[in-house]
Amino acid sequence: MINVKNLHKTFGALEVLKGVDAHVEKNEVVVVIGPSGSGKSTFLRCLNGLETATSGEIEIAGMTLTDPQTNINKLRQHVGMVFQQFNLFHHLTILENITIAPRKVMKVKPEEAIETARELLARVGLSGKENNYPEQLSGGQQQRVAIARALAMKPDVMLFDEPTSALDPEMVSGVLEAMKALALDGMTMVVVTHEMGFAREVGHRLIFMDGGQIVEQGKPAAIFNDPQQKRTQDFLSMIL
Amino acid sequence: METIWQNLPTLLVGLQLTVQYAIVAIILMVLFGLIAALMRLSKIAVFRWIAAAYVEIFRSTPLLVQLFFIVLGLPAILPVNAWFGQLWYPILAAALTLSLNEGAYVTEIIRAGILGVDRGQKEAASSVAMTNFQSMRYIILPQAFKRMIPPLVNQAAQTIKDTSLLAPVGVAELVYKGQIVIASTFASFTIWGFIAALYFVIIFSVSKFASYLERRLQLDKR
Numbered sequence: 297m298i299n300v301k302n303l304h305k306t307f308g309a310l311e312v313l314k315g316v317d318a319h320v321e322k323n324e325v326v327v328v329i330g331p332s333g334s335g336k337s338t339f340l341r342c343l344n345g346l347e348t349a350t351s352g353e354i355e356i357a358g359m360t361l362t363d364p365q366t367n368i369n370k371l372r373q374h375v376g377m378v379f380q381q382f383n384l385f386h387h388l389t390i391l392e393n394i395t396i397a398p399r400k401v402m403k404v405k406p407e408e409a410i411e412t413a414r415e416l417l418a419r420v421g422l423s424g425k426e427n428n429y430p431e432q433l434s435g436g437q438q439q440r441v442a443i444a445r446a447l448a449m450k451p452d453v454m455l456f457d458e459p460t461s462a463l464d465p466e467m468v469s470g471v472l473e474a475m476k477a478l479a480l481d482g483m484t485m486v487v488v489t490h491e492m493g494f495a496r497e498v499g500h501r502l503i504f505m506d507g508g509q510i511v512e513q514g515k516p517a518a519i520f521n522d523p524q525q526k527r528t529q530d531f532l533s534m535i536l
Numbered sequence: 537m538e539t540i541w542q543n544l545p546t547l548l549v550g551l552q553l554t555v556q557y558a559i560v561a562i563i564l565m566v567l568f569g570l571i572a573a574l575m576r577l578s579k580i581a582v583f584r585w586i587a588a589a590y591v592e593i594f595r596s597t598p599l600l601v602q603l604f605f606i607v608l609g610l611p612a613i614l615p616v617n618a619w620f621g622q623l624w625y626p627i628l629a630a631a632l633t634l635s636l637n638e639g640a641y642v643t644e645i646i647r648a649g650i651l652g653v654d655r656g657q658k659e660a661a662s663s664v665a666m667t668n669f670q671s672m673r674y675i676i677l678p679q680a681f682k683r684m685i686p687p688l689v690n691q692a693a694q695t696i697k698d699t700s701l702l703a704p705v706g707v708a709e710l711v712y713k714g715q716i717v718i719a720s721t722f723a724s725f726t727i728w729g730f731i732a733a734l735y736f737v738i739i740f741s742v743s744k745f746a747s748y749l750e751r752r753l754q755l756d757k758r
């Protein structure tokens with residue numbers, strides 16, 4: 297589903313990704329952890345073209361992102377993303393937040409888009425909030441709407457960039473529940489998170505990034521119990 | 537009072553022209569401002585340069601000089617009267633110059649409004665596969681527009697006042713008609729006072745309507 301070869305990304309003089317190779321299977325849930333500034337967000341944002349790779353090759357959802365011929369918007373229809381800060385459209389209602397892209401991008405009929413949106417809202421436990429504005433919802437609720445908004449495009453892959461980091465502690469579990477349900481439905485997911493419980497329980501594979509490189513990867517339980525690399529050990533001892 | 541009453545028809549003809557020029561200029565200034573603002577934010581350097589030159593030129597010279605130059609100066613070197621008609625050229629040129637001038641200020645208002653929208657909004661729009669045009673049209677501009685209302689209304693009020701500068705290039709608007717009336721009645725104090733009151737009523741109602749509109753939008757949506 298995702299195939300990344302020797303991905304480099306520099307911002308000016310700063311080299312943020314220093315040759316990342318990664319592979320994600322269909323239906324796989326990959327959790328990415330690592331210290332702040334290690335390039336996790338940049339890696340994720342390269343996967344849907346929010347950042348342009350400096351060099352290397354990215355294949356995702358059957359398309360080659362790094363090929364200049366590829367229509368980036370076509371590709372993004374297949375790759376959903378959930379942001380740390382939710383980024384719901386402030387001027388639109390919850391229902392409009394979810395229906396606008398299907399309607400404008402995929403030309404789905406309004407009634408059909410609304411029906412899908414209602415189903416998705418029910419799925420993330422937010423039926424009845426259709427006509428509210430994002431600011432009237434708690435952070436946790438907004439993030440679940442953001443998940444529904446991404447799902448409305450019927451993506452093949454979902455990317456999550458620290459989806460619970462901006463939330464009050466009591467809001468975290470609702471979002472993680474929604475993500476877990478999604479994983480159980482067989483969605484292919486790449487999740488950057490500090491939620492080690494989620495990584496252990498839901499993740500099929502754990503990737504530890506540091507200094508713009510993948511330092512170690514494997515089954516979450518294996519890495520938590522028996523990290524092979526010194527840097528992984530140091531990081532885990534700090535956060536666990 | 538008597539003087540005003542007697543010359544009211546003349547003054548109202550001028551007022552009508554003032555209002556017409558103002559409406560045309562306000563519509564066009566938003567259009568020009570929007571186009572130039574999008575050009576200033578474009579990835580294409582030539583667009584950015586053209587828009588920047590437009591804004592700087594019109595903001596760094598007096599409107600009155602611009603009007604003299606384009607309405608009266610250009611016909612001296614270009615056969616614009618033949619192209620547009622002797623009667624039409626001054627009318628079109630005056631309206632267009634006024635609109636371009638106000639549009640230069642509107643460009644900066646709209647540009648600031650667009651840049652004021654959180655970057656995450658554009659990224660979210662991109663992430664759900666919207667094109668640049670779609671995210672501008674459906675996500676960024678609607679949010680930018682709300683914060684642009686107060687400065688845009690200021691600019692509209694300025695535009696209404698600036699129509700008075702059309703008198704020196706021969707547009708028979710309110711000030712022009714006022715001068716004619718005064719030339720025959722010598723009632724300088726009364727007529728100028730009345731004309732000032734007319735401008736005040738129009739501009740004051742525009743601002744009031746705008747703050748009502750702004751409150752409505754604030755209540756409706758965030």
Ligand SMILES: Nc1ncnc2c1ncn2[C@@H]1O[C@H](COP(=O)(O)OP(=O)(O)O)[C@@H](O)[C@H]1O
Pocket residue numbers: 307310312330331332333334335336337338339
């Ligand atoms: N747009 C950008 N311009 C310049 N530097 C950036 C930009 N985005 C990220 N960086 C830098 O890249 C490094 C990695 O950032 P990021 O990918 O956000 O790390 P993480 O998500 O792991 O915390 C940081 O040093 C950050 O300052």
Ligand SMILES: [Mg+2]
Pocket residue numbers: 336337338458
């Ligand atoms: Mg990050």
